[in-house]
Amino acid sequence: MLIVVCIKEVPDAAYINIDPATGTLIREGVPSIINPFDNHALEESLRLKEKHGFRVAAISMGPTSAGETLRNALAMGVDEVVLLSDPVFSGSDTLATTKVLAEAIKRLAEKEEVAIVICGKQTIDGATAQVGPGIATRLKYSQLTLVDQIQNVDDQAGKVRVRRMLEGRYEIVEATLPALITVVPQINTPREPTVRMQMMAEDAEVTLWDNEVMKLPKESIGVKGSPTRVRKIFSQIMPESEILGDGIYDPEGAAHLLIDTLTEEDILSL
Amino acid sequence: MGVRQSWKKGEPIMAEEDYKGVWVFVEQTDGEPATVSWELLSVGADLARKLDVELCTMVIGDNVEHLCQESFVYGASKVYLIDAPVFHDYRTEPYYRAVRYLIDKYKPEVVLLGSTSLGRDLTGPVATELNTGLTEGCTELDIDENRLLLQTRPAYSGNIMATIVNERARPQISTVRPRAMEVPEKDTSRTGEIVRESMDISEEDIGVKVLEVIDSSKGEAGAIDITAADIIVCAGRGIQSSENFQMIQELADELGGAVACSRAAVEDGLTPVESWVGQSGTTVRPRIYIACGVSGAIQHTAGMRDSDVIIAINYDKQAPIFEVATFGIEGDVLQVVPAITRYVRELRARK
Numbered sequence: 001m002l003i004v005v006c007i008k009e010v011p012d013a014a015y016i017n018i019d020p021a022t023g024t025l026i027r028e029g030v031p032s033i034i035n036p037f038d039n040h041a042l043e044e045s046l047r048l049k050e051k052h053g054f055r056v057a058a059i060s061m062g063p064t065s066a067g068e069t070l071r072n073a074l075a076m077g078v079d080e081v082v083l084l085s086d087p088v089f090s091g092s093d094t095l096a097t098t099k100v101l102a103e104a105i106k107r108l109a110e111k112e113e114v115a116i117v118i119c120g121k122q123t124i125d126g127a128t129a130q131v132g133p134g135i136a137t138r139l140k141y142s143q144l145t146l147v148d149q150i151q152n153v154d155d156q157a158g159k160v161r162v163r164r165m166l167e168g169r170y171e172i173v174e175a176t177l178p179a180l181i182t183v184v185p186q187i188n189t190p191r192e193p194t195v196r197m198q199m200m201a202e203d204a205e206v207t208l209w210d211n212e213v214m215k216l217p218k219e220s221i222g223v224k225g226s227p228t229r230v231r232k233i234f235s236q237i238m239p240e241s242e243i244l245g246d247g248i249y250d251p252e253g254a255a256h257l258l259i260d261t262l263t264e265e266d267i268l269s270l
Numbered sequence: 271m272g273v274r275q276s277w278k279k280g281e282p283i284m285a286e287e288d289y290k291g292v293w294v295f296v297e298q299t300d301g302e303p304a305t306v307s308w309e310l311l312s313v314g315a316d317l318a319r320k321l322d323v324e325l326c327t328m329v330i331g332d333n334v335e336h337l338c339q340e341s342f343v344y345g346a347s348k349v350y351l352i353d354a355p356v357f358h359d360y361r362t363e364p365y366y367r368a369v370r371y372l373i374d375k376y377k378p379e380v381v382l383l384g385s386t387s388l389g390r391d392l393t394g395p396v397a398t399e400l401n402t403g404l405t406e407g408c409t410e411l412d413i414d415e416n417r418l419l420l421q422t423r424p425a426y427s428g429n430i431m432a433t434i435v436n437e438r439a440r441p442q443i444s445t446v447r448p449r450a451m452e453v454p455e456k457d458t459s460r461t462g463e464i465v466r467e468s469m470d471i472s473e474e475d476i477g478v479k480v481l482e483v484i485d486s487s488k489g490e491a492g493a494i495d496i497t498a499a500d501i502i503v504c505a506g507r508g509i510q511s512s513e514n515f516q517m518i519q520e521l522a523d524e525l526g527g528a529v530a531c532s533r534a535a536v537e538d539g540l541t542p543v544e545s546w547v548g549q550s551g552t553t554v555r556p557r558i559y560i561a562c563g564v565s566g567a568i569q570h571t572a573g574m575r576d577s578d579v580i581i582a583i584n585y586d587k588q589a590p591i592f593e594v595a596t597f598g599i600e601g602d603v604l605q606v607v608p609a610i611t612r613y614v615r616e617l618r619a620r621k
Binding site: 228 | 362391404407438486545572592595601610613
């Protein structure tokens, strides 16, 4: 049985700046990192491997530089990595992205039965949380989002039981396999790759699947296959904060001013 | 199915005129509506007026007919109702099939859902099945001169705003963040039309079962759900020692709020909890967020900047937290926080 983990390389938000003149993002010199949520997906796939003896394949769609992120996944312990990269994939919105990822998973499933696909709950750049569900829908897998515990996987009975973390409540849910799971960061603490594993991963092979391999109709992927378009980008104007009192020399006074302001403006009622 | 993707620039959208109306999905749990559903009706009414079309809701669930009248009260003129036991617990498959069925049959041009756990679980499958676009987490919606829906949302951790359009598939689907819009005025005299539909889905067809629901909002140790909290008091590295976390807890208790922390505070072992607010942790949007000794790096603010009112307490007036704060106090957290707690107690005692 195979576990597939989907990972994405994203710009590190800590280094993103806005060009004040144009209101656009300055992308130059911004380092790439693995989407932090995907690190938890990766860790969970490795825990399933250790517990159940499943094999783990990591896939990533992106520019060829994303191969580094996959190499890191190898260093953490996944068995196989596939990079989905082709100029015709670029510019894909969620609808087109899920087409590529679902097709790749289908190809992996032809060789080995897939039990579970794991994704982070969302990415930090797009933050749509829609790619996981889109993949589940295309593959007709059970969809389990926002999972903070994978409680049991019974591949004989073809069932998985998870806990989902929702607003104000948890849900214990059982679903038939294969299933697509998106995980919240609370699920685990990701491991660090060992130096030995990192050195091994340096020489490991990253399989590349471009559209020669994938053979997706060009009008269904990339910019052409994406119904949504960004029409305008602008910076968000945050109103300046109002500094209340002198908290350094008169903390009591500042505290009073804060609570009085909040109650007067009907923000807080006591 | 939605409009097929053989679109070329300049070509009119296939059968665009067949899609009419603005629809809102009414989210409910055990018959209790999510407030965001009514917030959607306020922006929905504005869009429907600009498009000169009807404002409708979809009500799907088990014993949920009372939500039809509520939809009218908040401004809808028509409700599409699917009411059956199989919809008792929310599960992705029966719900997306029901929504898809209604959209296929009645063809709305705009469909709005709340950007909640449930809304985000449902929207992807619906859009995928209909082969149309979706824009997640909008904070502003408008209509342009060509009747296109302008969907504005924060991107890149809230660093920028992006306006997104879907020019070539219908319906245009957006999810909208809770509290981005006001709940409309109630008008109890309003009524409307209920269109009853049914779906041929049996329990046996569904591979997912909800075995148990555990309430996590009651504040049991280790299971405090900060995403549901109205007021959050967040501890940052500025609290300096784990003993001082007590004063954060006391302020939260006094205000009836929840405690949270920054990643730095968790990593320094200053807090009893292991989850943090921020980009790699939990995203929160409470009504009031009090950041105590949080410097406010982008990784943190990405997870809280959409809170209604942000209060920053920090000794360092250069701290970036002041850039996102509504109100700020420059001062020592260890002095200011207890002072706030004392004053709140004093005001309460006076009453």
